[in-house]
Amino acid sequence: MSREEHSAYTYLRPTKKFPNVWCSGCGIGIVMSALIRAISRLELEKDDIALVSGIGCTGRMPVYMDFNTIHTTHGRALAFATGLKLAQPRLKVIAIMGDGDSVAIGGNHFIHSARRNMDITAIVVNNSIYGMTGGQYSPTTPLDGKATTSPYGNIEPPMPICEVAIAAGASYVARSTVYHAVEMDRYLEQAISKNGFCLVEAVSYCHTTFGRLNKLGTAGDMMRALKDNSVSMTAAEKLTPEERAGKIVRGVLWDVQKPGYLELYDKVLQRAQEVIHAK
Amino acid sequence: MAPRLMQGNEAVGWGALAAGCLFYAGYPITPSTEIAEMLSRELPKIGGKFIQMEDEIASLAACIGASVGGLKSMTATSGPGFSLMQEHIGYAAMTEVPCVVVDVQRLGPSTGQPTSASQGDVMQARWGTHGDHPIIALSPTSVSQSFDLTVTAFNFSEKYRTPVILLLDEVVGHMRERVDLPPFDSVTRVERMGTDVPSEWYKPYGDPISDVPPMANFGSGYRYHVTGLFHDTMGYPTQRLDEIDPWIERVHRKIERNLNDIILLEEDIPEGARTIVISYGASARSARHAVKLARQRRHKVGLITLLTIWPFPEQEIARIAHTAKRIIVPEMNLGQLTLEVERVVGRKKVSRINRANGEMVTPQMILEMIEGH
Numbered sequence: 001m002s003r004e005e006h007s008a009y010t011y012l013r014p015t016k017k018f019p020n021v022w023c024s025g026c027g028i029g030i031v032m033s034a035l036i037r038a039i040s041r042l043e044l045e046k047d048d049i050a051l052v053s054g055i056g057c058t059g060r061m062p063v064y065m066d067f068n069t070i071h072t073t074h075g076r077a078l079a080f081a082t083g084l085k086l087a088q089p090r091l092k093v094i095a096i097m098g099d100g101d102s103v104a105i106g107g108n109h110f111i112h113s114a115r116r117n118m119d120i121t122a123i124v125v126n127n128s129i130y131g132m133t134g135g136q137y138s139p140t141t142p143l144d145g146k147a148t149t150s151p152y153g154n155i156e157p158p159m160p161i162c163e164v165a166i167a168a169g170a171s172y173v174a175r176s177t178v179y180h181a182v183e184m185d186r187y188l189e190q191a192i193s194k195n196g197f198c199l200v201e202a203v204s205y206c207h208t209t210f211g212r213l214n215k216l217g218t219a220g221d222m223m224r225a226l227k228d229n230s231v232s233m234t235a236a237e238k239l240t241p242e243e244r245a246g247k248i249v250r251g252v253l254w255d256v257q258k259p260g261y262l263e264l265y266d267k268v269l270q271r272a273q274e275v276i277h278a279k
Numbered sequence: 280m281a282p283r284l285m286q287g288n289e290a291v292g293w294g295a296l297a298a299g300c301l302f303y304a305g306y307p308i309t310p311s312t313e314i315a316e317m318l319s320r321e322l323p324k325i326g327g328k329f330i331q332m333e334d335e336i337a338s339l340a341a342c343i344g345a346s347v348g349g350l351k352s353m354t355a356t357s358g359p360g361f362s363l364m365q366e367h368i369g370y371a372a373m374t375e376v377p378c379v380v381v382d383v384q385r386l387g388p389s390t391g392q393p394t395s396a397s398q399g400d401v402m403q404a405r406w407g408t409h410g411d412h413p414i415i416a417l418s419p420t421s422v423s424q425s426f427d428l429t430v431t432a433f434n435f436s437e438k439y440r441t442p443v444i445l446l447l448d449e450v451v452g453h454m455r456e457r458v459d460l461p462p463f464d465s466v467t468r469v470e471r472m473g474t475d476v477p478s479e480w481y482k483p484y485g486d487p488i489s490d491v492p493p494m495a496n497f498g499s500g501y502r503y504h505v506t507g508l509f510h511d512t513m514g515y516p517t518q519r520l521d522e523i524d525p526w527i528e529r530v531h532r533k534i535e536r537n538l539n540d541i542i543l544l545e546e547d548i549p550e551g552a553r554t555i556v557i558s559y560g561a562s563a564r565s566a567r568h569a570v571k572l573a574r575q576r577r578h579k580v581g582l583i584t585l586l587t588i589w590p591f592p593e594q595e596i597a598r599i600a601h602t603a604k605r606i607i608v609p610e611m612n613l614g615q616l617t618l619e620v621e622r623v624v625g626r627k628k629v630s631r632i633n634r635a636n637g638e639m640v641t642p643q644m645i646l647e648m649i650e651g652h
Binding site: 067 | 301302304320323324326328329330332333334336337338340341342343344345346347348349350352366367370496497498500502503504505506507508511513515516
């Protein structure tokens, strides 16, 4: 098969931007291909999709993809996405972020985008580390994990990304891993189809930094660990709290029907008209 | 619109609407909040979007996002918020996305005095974000000028694809004056230069006839990449010197070649004036009054009011100052724009009047300086 025949080809920008910046064996490419499959299955027009990112390894994803793409500042993808969505409600606005990007420097925007139920698909590729800067501990680095800035082990508990989004007011929250690519296709498809703030956490790994510093082996070993250390929600329910501890729980953690921000904003527009006509 | 008593901040809001602004994102901060309040009421009436963001960083980010989506966008803030916006001012300059940032200056540094006036953000407006970049900053002296310069700010921003900073100060922002706003349809509006080339030919940062490339809005069928990294003519990141150098040269050239259009100032220099007062913003009001008093006492004094402060009007100041013996620069700071005047005319000619305690420079202070006390 020539590369032109590959189903992903039409969604990529092949002329200028390859090879990509990611290390061989990185999970981010799997999220990118899952996103392409989800968009392809939904038969969305490329012109109707905007992909917004911040800074970091994951932040580099949009440049490879043939949509309306904007690579913004560190942590602010959701704030840019908010303005873009309000200006062009017709666009499917997808924000793709890493863990440091979304819940450290961008934590404020993450919480408030979820609270507003802003009509954005948010994807967080969680690799538990700042990869691009060389392996500093992030808000999702596990306890005792070694990083270049936690040489004695990390003492900060990791941020529960999905649970924060649920508590703040998101419409849809799902978690999967880069091992479970087929499952992730489905979650992304659901998240893109739904209005309101829809989050998919894609648990990944960084063998180059976190793996090396914590002696976790190759990319393959870390991929296998995602398989071994994760359980579906249904399976997790059957486990005791002790058995569940440290497991990545995969599944649609939250899915509710409520109006997204743009639907609510229509009320503002309508009430403003009533004020004009009352005069 | 009938004549009415109006605040400078309110006039900024009306100016934005007259210019075609359809998007505002902001965060409450004294002394700029009236702009947000006014637009939260008025924008929805015309189908525009108003959103109160979680901070000033997000506010300017949302404006840039909305502008990429095709809406004329504005945010307003004051010192502390202006500090937070600096990264995105650089982003807008780098990506050449039009937007208007209003900074109603208050006394700093830090939280300072929220309700006291200042002109302490002059250098921050020029150099607050990192790296070399072009910028336009305008500063009104009155309520009606706040309206006019807001329209101008939007027009420059669209015409040159650049962030434009509108520097008010607390005095002009909160002051009420009688104004008679023009009908909005009589106001000159500059619209973004779009493109109609086939989408596969579109180069978002390339081949401009002028130095300002046509801008396609997201969702209009032209898919392209926007990044704060140095980029090539397609918008893709680059590390090539032969792509970085032309970018830096072009974005500066697009401002420098259009100084005749961008530099706005008012010149009132009588024949034989040896002393000239140069000022801007609220200080220019004191300067005007002082010059009037001085002329009543038969002093030949000239007055220059700068409406464009960045880019600094070097050629104009050099020309005007050529015949003057003495230049007086009153400012509500410890001498920020004075540095520019000194750079152009030399330090020996320049007398500073500075106040950085939240109080205005008074006409009396300027008059005394004119009379050489």
